Amino acid sequence: MEEFDLTTREGRFKHFGSVDPVEGTKPKNKEDMADLQNSRKDFLFEVDSVGINNLTYPVVIGDFQSVGNFELATSLEKDEKGINMSRLIESLETVNSNGVPLNFDTIKELLTRLRDRMKQNSAELTVDGKWFFNKPSPGTGLDAIANADVVYSAEFDGEKFTRKQFGMTAQVTTLCPCSKEISEYSAHNQRGNVKVLIDIDDSVELPETYKEDLYEVLEINASSQLYPILKRTDEKMVTERAYENPRFVEDLIRLVAYDLVELDWVKGFELECRNEESIHQHDAFSRLKYQK
Known part of the structure; x- marks a missing residue:
């Protein structure tokens, strides 16, 4: 068995099985290499993407x-x-x-x-x-960073957009109307997720505040909002607001949809609301599609 100088890295590599490079016959300079991507002949189909x-x-x-x-x-x-x-x-x-x-x-x-x-x-x-933004607590006004998931999707063909979409997922609080109605006290609530993908009307100027405007639509229609920081007075405001505004997942999706239809830069949308149920092992959801 060949012995290697283990005090060198090369020797240690060879001790563990490394071998010298093969000289080979293929070209090493770019200008001498075959350019398969640029081959031209009938390849049967045009590819969309x-x-x-x-x-x-x-x-x-x-x-x-x-x-x-x-x-x-x-x-x-x-x-x-x-x-x-x-x-x-x-x-x-x-x-x-x-x-x-x-x-x-x-x-x-x-x-x-x-x-x-x-x-x-x-x-x-x-x-x-993730879009990060400042979101003060509702009563005490303490600044803190909140976030929402966003997505941009677009296709440009010729000299114009053939697809121009913006999406967002916001988290909210929902309180069950049925639970409030039948219980002597309290009502179960949970965190909800509101997800939308907007088809943007490229003939209408997109407002600079489109992210803020959409975020407001998604959360204002829920029972209450989520905040990074809540002091006791803030928590009282948030929980009481939820109790005052019970929402089924079906209620939430219809209220959000109405506000989206009112936005002139929205051409259409796909909307989903999902509640992470606090008294079930499953989630509850609703979906809605709309084109103007």
């Missing part, structure tokens, strides 16, 4: 840096074998400014660069992350 997903990347949502989970893709012509996927990351880097600002102006810029750089007809993006 091809790209990468589960990409973790820094983003800026509102006033705070956050982390986004990206899916980036383009179309692919029938006579092209593949896309150069490294260019997806390279394009994303061009809009990175200590994090990608998540707004539709930046998204439009990114999708235009993706489409042009890949020489395709369309490009698309979906990214989700």
